[in-house]
Amino acid sequence: MQEKTITILIDENGDSSIDLEGFAGSGCGKALDDFRGDDRMRLERKKPSYYSQTTSDQQQQNKR
Amino acid sequence: MSKYAELTTILREQRFLIAALEEMGYRAELHQDGAHLIGYEGKERPEVAHVIIRRSQLRPASNDIGFARAPDGRLVALLSEYDQAVGYDRAWLGRVQQLYKEKQTVSAAKAKGYIFKGKEVIRTANGPQIRLQFVTR
Numbered sequence: 458m459q460e461k462t463i464t465i466l467i468d469e470n471g472d473s474s475i476d477l478e479g480f481a482g483s484g485c486g487k488a489l490d491d492f493r494g495d496d497r498m499r500l501e502r503k504k505p506s507y508y509s510q511t512t513s514d515q516q517q518q519n520k521r
Numbered sequence: 522m523s524k525y526a527e528l529t530t531i532l533r534e535q536r537f538l539i540a541a542l543e544e545m546g547y548r549a550e551l552h553q554d555g556a557h558l559i560g561y562e563g564k565e566r567p568e569v570a571h572v573i574i575r576r577s578q579l580r581p582a583s584n585d586i587g588f589a590r591a592p593d594g595r596l597v598a599l600l601s602e603y604d605q606a607v608g609y610d611r612a613w614l615g616r617v618q619q620l621y622k623e624k625q626t627v628s629a630a631k632a633k634g635y636i637f638k639g640k641e642v643i644r645t646a647n648g649p650q651i652r653l654q655f656v657t658r
Contacts, residue, residue, distance in 0.1 A: 460656055461656060461657045461658070462638075462654060462655070462656050463630075463635065463654070463655045463656070463657070464652065464653070464654050464655075465626055465652070465653040465654075465655075466643075466650060466651070466652050467530075467619050467622045467623055467626075467650060467651040467652075467653070468619070468647075468650050469612070469615050469616070469619065469645070469647045469648030469649065469650060470611075470615040470618065470619070471530045471614075471615050471616075471617070471618020471619040471620075471621065471622050472527070472528065472529050472530050472618075472622075473527070473528050473530060473622055473626075474525065474526065474527045474528070475524075475525070475526045475527075475528065476523075476524075476525050477523055477524045477525070478523050479523070480523070480524070485523075485524050488657070489524060489526055491629060491630070491633045491635070492626060492629065492630070493526070493528060494625060494626075494629055495531050495533045495534075496528035496529060496530055496531055497528065497529040497531060498526060498527075498528055499527040499528060499529055500525075500526060500527040501524065501525075501526040501527075502524070502525055502526075503523065503524055503525075504523035504524060504525050
């Protein structure tokens with residue numbers, strides 16, 4: 458099972474970024490909510506690895 | 522699935538603010554109902570705050586620095602123009618927010634069962650950045 462990692466970078470102004478790796482399904486959103494707390498979301502995006510994983514999954518399905 | 526998000530920190534929890542100020546060397550006062558700030562000449566100022574750093578812990582001609590609870594629950598910094606000019610400026614406030622965010626993140630992660638893997642302080646031209654890493658199963 459792939460390890461799920463959460464990396465938080467807090468900049469010099471106290472604002473932060475969250476990098477989530479290895480999550481599947483709703484676990485990704487839950488982890489984001491857990492670490493977001495009361496903070497305001499400025500940006501949220503899926504990373505390229507998400508799309509490559511999705512493409513890979515679709516290719517697997519097409520082969521079947 | 523992998524995701525990336527950027528967040529603006531909002532000061533809301535007094536305990537993490539007080540812990541952040543303590544790490545910076547201040548003993549902040551907590552006033553549930555608010556208290557007036559005191560100015561450099563020893564007179565009461567009109568501003569009311571709920572977390573206060575008294576001027577005796579600041580520079581000789583400083584006023585008290587406060588954080589007031591806004592109607593929406595946020596803690597808003599009250600800094601005089603003089604104090605902003607002598608070092609209690611945006612960068613100082615950024616450091617307060619940075620330490621607040623660190624303490625709030627570590628506490629939230631622990632409460633939700635995430636495993637702390639490490640902390641790294643990254644030196645940049647604009648100041649230190651804090652990198653925290655957690656894992657979960």
